[in-house]
Amino acid sequence: MxxxxxxxxxxxxxxxxxxxxxxxxxxxxxxxxxxxxxxxxxxxxxxxxxxxxxxxxxxxxxxxxxxxxxxxxxxxxxxxxxxxxxxxxxxxxxxxxxxxxxxxxxxxxxxxxxxxxxEDICFLRRGELSPAQSAWVKKYFQEQVAPVLTPISLDPAHPFPRLVNKSLNFIVTLEGKDAFGRQIDLAVVPAPRSLPRVVKLPDELTDGKEHFVMLSAIIHEHVSDLFPGMTATGCYQFRVTRNADLALDEDVEDLAKALKGELNSRRFGRAVRLEVTENCPEHIYQYLLNKFHLNSDQLYKVDGPVNLARLVSDFKRPHLRYDSHTPAIPKVLKKSENIFSAMQKQDILLHHPFESFAPVINLLREAARDPQVLAIKQTLYRSGADSEIVQILAEAARNGKEVTAVIELRARFDEESNIAVANVLQEAGAVVVYGIVGYKTHAKMILVVRRENNKLVRYVHLGTGNYHAGNARIYTDYGLLTTDKDLCEDVHRIFQELTGMGKMAKLKKLLHAPFTLHAQLLNFIDDEIANAQAGKAAHIIIKVNALTEVQLINKLYEASQAGVQIDLIIRSICCLRPGLPNLSENIRVRSIVGRFLEHTRVYYFSNNNNPRIYCSSADWMDRNLFSRVEACFPIEDPALKKRIYEQGLNTYLQDNQQAWLLQGDGVWKRTEPQANEEPHNAQQLLTAAIV
The missing domain is CATH 1.20.58.310 (Polyphosphate kinase N-terminal domain)
Structure with missing residues (x-):
């Protein structure tokens, strides 16, 4: 209404x-x-x-x-x-x-x-160790830790060391003289990244309980052993966080080579944050702030390990975790002889992680081994060199298929991994290209070309998420397996655009950033505005990870003012203010945070009860719409459209357990079931419903 x-x-x-x-x-x-x-x-x-x-x-x-x-x-x-x-x-x-x-x-x-x-899972402090446990820890330090430590004294001959981004380090205060008769007051001990941060004590010393000791506690307890003849009077953990963004000249001749040169600089970029333990004396942390050229606002004193992100271990307590989830396989795939015959029957929608990612891998595996398959083309954004997909593509190339991989080397924090992927595929004989200079290739596309009855038939997968099997178990994403001729032709044209040179590809059904996607989204919103003004049904539902692009925000404000009802399901960044009188009072914004990371990008426009539904690799951000190659694909099958609306949108709009609502003042408030409401947990319901 x-x-x-x-x-x-x-x-x-x-x-x-x-x-x-x-x-x-x-x-x-x-x-x-x-x-x-x-x-x-x-x-x-x-x-x-x-x-x-x-x-x-x-x-x-x-x-x-x-x-x-x-x-x-x-x-x-x-x-x-x-x-x-x-x-x-x-x-x-x-x-x-x-x-x-x-x-x-x-x-x-x-x-x-x-x-x-x-639950008998204990992280023991130094003072809690029994004599037998202390003896074991001492032996562990002597045999496993001390040989790989490099204590660095701080004196005129040993300036403050360059410390790697986010590495665990100790600053040690000392008394006494070293072997050369020098009076050394301070030293730094970096903890090698090869050492585990959490060490499990043997079962025989814990009565079978899961007891652990932090590496920081082990080093602290025995740090004096690193300085023979001297006394360590204090030992304090610290960690520095550095600028890790890469600055690349877009005019470089060899992107992979340039990236390799830049990756090392990420480890030693400008310091942006210093973490120390709470017991660190003021004169010590002031000394560190001075060394890293930071101020007091950039100091974070913590009551525990400074490297908390690595507080992981393989706990043997399954009852303390979610039950393992077995993703479903669509019935049409179970009943078909192979994936090609299944895709010929109908479009197949995959909703991860509730449905398995295996059909995507099977498409590639069958294509790699099928003598009728001539070519495979795929975009890769985040896929490790040892991933099954990369190994299958390499196998396909060795089997004589024409394999083309468009690898986005600049996927942040996966640059090194992507260079390794490129090397594996090139060595297998695949054609590897790095997309378009100045535009990250973020589209998720697979194209398989198969000879059938003396004709070439195309098979396509389009997705909202990366080709990463691990992510597909914990990220929510959509994938479409299709043989639709127009969509397949569009994907073919985009691959030509990415690997060759020429004018913008003219597409029939796909929307395409940085060319047509943004303008068409504005047009779709204008259509809803016109419908609302004419008294027709007008509703917009957008589910993305982030909404920052100002033109789209302003157009949504305009739609709200025209009376269009707008529901935004935004996982993280939202720069739009909902619920403001005469501006956004018809806009509601919610964020779902739960067991799985919400990652689907779905655009719904009611179009006077003839819905337009698109899935996309693109968020509503400047970078996605203007600086990346993105693919946005329509869902045309009525049954699939209904399914996306009900399972991918409406069930999230009803969530009252994992949803947060954005207020006009920018504050997010957690929802709770009202007195007359049943609890509604979208992810939980989808986990149970999709079998």
Whole structure:
């Protein structure tokens, strides 16, 4: 039901219409943190959310904070659409991040660790070790740890070392003289990354219980052994986070070679954050701040391990985790002789992780071994060199198929892995290209060309997520297996565009960034506006990971003012302000945070009860719409359209257990079932329903 626009005019300044992008993504990380105290999750999964929060914050500082600091150092005082300068954003981040990280460790120490201890899973402190356990730890230190440690004294001959991004280190205060008679006051001991951060004590020393000791505690206990004849008077963990964004000249001749040269610089970029343990004395952390050229706002004192993201182990407590989920296989695939015959019968929609990713792998495997298959083309964004998909593509090339892989080397933090993928495929004889300079290839496409009855037939997979089997078990995504001639021809044309040169590909059904997607989305919203103004059904539902692009936000505001009902399911960043009178009062924004990472991109336009439904690799962000190659594909089969609407959209709009609602002031509020409502958990229902 449309909400009539109020008669009283409300004027909004330009900056009052938007939420800051960096603060919005920080809010998402806070929603992830809250999962650690959510009783809906089993205990070990709650602990895992704490670790995910740490990894999220690491990347946030490495990329987002680092970028803002770079702007500040260049004297950039320009304001983002929300009206904030880089300095104002950094100040707000510091305030929020300090409180969040303090809460994270409070959750760890006051909730997670005590509950684990109740289950006989203990992280023992040094003072809790029995004599026998202490003896074992000492032997472990002498045999497994000390031989790979390199203590570095800090004196005129040994300047402060270059420390790797996010590495665990110890700063040690010393008394006495070394073997050369020098008075050394300070030393740094880096903990090699080859050493496990969590060490399990032998069962015979724990009565079969799962007892662990942190590597930091082991080093701390025996750090004096590294300095014979001297006394360690203090030992304090610290970790520095550095700028990890890569700056590449788009005019380079060899992108892979240039990337290899840049990857090492990521390990030693400009410092953006210093973490120390709470017991670190002021003169020590001030010394470290000075060495890393940081200020007090960039110091984070933590009550626990500074490398919390690596607090992982293989706990033998299945009852403390979610039950393992076996993804379903569509019935048409079970009944068909092979995947090609199944795809000839109908379009096949896959909804991961509720449905298996195996059909995608099977398409490639059957294609690699089928003598009738002539060519395979695929985009790869995040796939390890040892992944099954990469190995199958290599096998296909060795089998004489024409294999073309469009590999996006610049997928952040997977650059090194993608270079390895390229090497594996090239060595097998595949044609490897790196897409278009200046435009990341983010589209998810497979094209198989098969000879059938002396004709060439195309088979296509289009997806919203990466070709990564591990991600497909924990990310929600859609994939479409189709033989639709127009869609297959469109995919063929995009591959030609990516591997060759020429004019923009003219497509029949696919929407294509950076060319047609943005403009067509605006047109679709205009159609809903026209329908609303004509008294017809008008409804927009958008499910994406992020919404930041200002033109689309403004067009959604315009649609709201025209009476279009708009539901946005945004996992992380949302720069739009919902519910503002005379601007966005017909817009509702929700975020689902649960067991699985919401990753599907679905665009729904009611089109006067003749819905347009598209799935896409693209979020509604500037980078996706203007600086990436993206594919957006229509869902045309009525049964599949209905399924996406009911399972992929409507069930999420009804979620009252894992949903957060965005308020007009930018605050996210957790939903709860009302007195007359049944609990509705979208992910849980889909896990049970899709079999």
């Amino acid at each position: 449309n909400t009539a626009v109020a008669n009283t005019a409300v004027e909004y300044a330009y900056n009052e219409r938007y939420i800051n992008r960096e603060l919005s993504i920080l809010d998402f990380h806070l929603r992830v943190l809250e999962q650690a105290v959510d009783p809906l999750h089993p205990l070990l999964d709650r602990m895992n959310f704490l670790l995910i929060f740490s990894r999220n914050m690491d990347e946030f500082f490495e990329i987002r904070v680092a970028g803002l600091m770079e702007q500040l150092s260049l004297g950039n005082e320009s304001r983002s659409p929300d009206g904030l300068t880089p300095k104002q954003v950094l100040d707000s981040i510091a305030q929020t991040a300090h409180a969040a990280i303090e809460r994270q460790y409070r959750i760890l120490n006051e909730e997670i660790l005590p509950k684990l201890r109740d």
